[in-house]
Amino acid sequence: MDAHTSSTCDMDELVELRRNLEEKSLEVDRLRQKLKLYEEHDKRHKAMLDCELINDNNLHTIPHLSVISKLENSSIARHSRQLILPEIGVKGQISIANTSVLIVGAGGLGCPSAIYLAAAGIGRLGIVDYDEVELSNLHRQVLHTEDRIGIEKSASVTTAIKGLNSSVVCIPYHMSLNSSNAIQVIQQYDIVLDCTDNVATRYLLNDACVLTGKPLVSGSALRFEGQVTVYNTQDGPCYRCLFPIPPPPETVTNCSDGGVLGVVPGIIGCIQALETLKIASGIGASYCQKLLVFDGIDGTFRTIKLRSKKKNCVVCSENPTITQLIDYEQFCGSKATDKSKTVKLLSNENRISVENYANIVKEKHYHVLVDVRTPCEMDICQLPNTINIPITEVGKNNDNMHKLKTAIDKLTDQVQTVPVYVVCRLGNDSQSAVQILQEMLSDLPVTIKDIRGGLVQWAKKIDPEFPQY
């Protein structure tokens, strides 16, 4: 009897040991792969960067632009097709060459505007971005390349510009602008392009441009739509004249949540470059006190006449109450990035980890899995045996909710309480869904939890082959 017990014990231990060993060796493989990736990146990085990155510590070291009064032969040859335009001419070209432009955001808008300004012979181009190139950027941020993934975006754009027109003085700023450095940076330039992706930075740039008297060429894009306005020039309004109060954060959609077709910011960025060249050459901007609304689905460009400068604008009127930069993240109630943030709505006992869920699947425990992403996202990837109820449909009376109730019903014969797990991409919507479902299904024998961190965590920790988007 004793012998028998001890031998079962040994067997258990043996199985456990084997499993443990297997897990650890998988972990070692993963770490090796990661290390290899980092080492390759580091090597490429060193080879790539022959330009000095500007940050908060060396802000004062940026190269000056030497003013020219006549065009070199090489410049005449290069720009001949635009020189013969009477609206530009030699005078306009010299003005363009003597202009310093700051592009804030080296993404979907910043890339096309930067390259066209460089091509047109702009004198000096500052590129500000705090971020590094990722694979998911390349469909719209077209100056970055596959072999520059992981490189600072500002450096990547600088590399592209040097390749096209080496006479442009290009300055990469690897940093984010904030209320303590924005004035110092912007002061060194003549025109500023707002190519950013968040509300807080848009207000920051507006105020900084008003305070330093610089025109602000502002572009934005999402899904199939884009908008352009030039603020703070030719006596037109500033951003705050139009939008004195920032939008509630929950109404703002970023590109990673809303999606964007790459060519749309491409079109908008090109128009920003055009407006900038018109200001630089003395033609003047068209979208001052006007808003261009581009709809790529309908194929329409619509120009809207905007209000003039507001007499009581807090920053650009004659009696401003804002005379220095403020805390814009606080003012807008949102961060100065477009990174999706994670929220915590549920207490820990209403959530499970991806590891625990993986175990439930492996051990074939009875449960129902609900995915609350859109059908479009479901097409990209999904876990097996999922009931899809898009977050906007959760808790409403519809077929999907009916499917969920049927699935729960079926399991009530097998288990006393039916575990329902809710998943989404990041683990935010899944939490709201749990709250709604817990209330709605309170009369059913269920426990409803969300899978913490969603499919992104699933891909990271459980299944590296699972697609990430």
Add this chain to the structure above:
Amino acid sequence: MAASSQTGMSITLEFSGGAELLFGKVKKHHISLDESTTAWTIKKLLIWVKDNLLKERPELFLQGETVRPGILVLVNDADWELLGELEYEIKENDNIVFISTLHGG
């Protein structure tokens, strides 16, 4: 229906910049406002829109009696600020556009 659209006032409403997502993803709406003893101002129109067109989450479109911050209102391609905002009196065939400003880049 035909009779009411003859006595009522026909206008077009458009939603863009993502505002259309709150209106069943329909960008353009041809509507007819019933004859009324008081004038149809935009203020009155917004209540009508909330009761008749808005499909979900009214707080993403309205705040109090006006549109939420970040939505521009245009009447016949001009900023409503130039026309008296909420008090503007709507006329036959007006084209009123609600544009949610974009922030992506």
